Amino acid sequence: MIGVQLINFREKSLLLFCGILLCGCVTTNPSIERKNYFPWENDTGYTQVVKNGNTLYISGITSEKASFENQVDDIYTNIKKILSDYNVGTDAIVKEVIFTTDIEKLKSAIPIRKAYFDGKYPSSSWVEVKRLWSESHFLEVELVVVLP
Structure with a gap:
């Protein structure tokens, strides 16, 4: 009988521990801020x-x-505008993922992209894809930025 009670105590303790752990994971973070730049984002x-x-x-x-070249320039110009809202430059970018419909054109546009980084480049992945949101889009750039 004591063995059964000990097992039940262990099981109950484990369930209680897991419940407490899960409750800690489910809480929302009020420090998360969201900012839209384009009216169609909510749509x-x-x-x-x-x-x-x-x-x-x-x-x-x-x-x-x-x-393609104008899209690269336009995208990085918009990136700089977004970063300026947070008082940082492109050197704060730690991760960049570029999706492109033509990896060879992206390679040829390297000098345009590099001009925005002042020699401090982020960790990057460049991925060729069949298509982006609009058929007129040749590339899409997503970023992770660390603020000071």
Whole structure:
């Protein structure tokens, strides 16, 4: 009988511990801030920038410019505008993911992209995809930024 009570005590203790642990994981973080930059973000159901503590998560930024090179320039110009709202430059970008429909054109646009970084480049992944949101989009850039 004592053995059964000991097992029940262990099981109850484990369940209580797991419950406490899960409750700690479910709490919401009131320090999360969200900022939209374009009117269609709410229609689509996402936020351009989410700030959690000193980290910014920037959703994929695209461009409607006609050429690949102009889209690269436009996207990084918009990135700099967003970063200026947080009083940082591109050196605060720690992670960059570029989705492109043409990896060879992205390679040829490296000098345009590099001009925005002043020699301090983020960790990056460049991925060729079949298509982006709009057929007119040649690339989309998402970022993780660490604020001072």
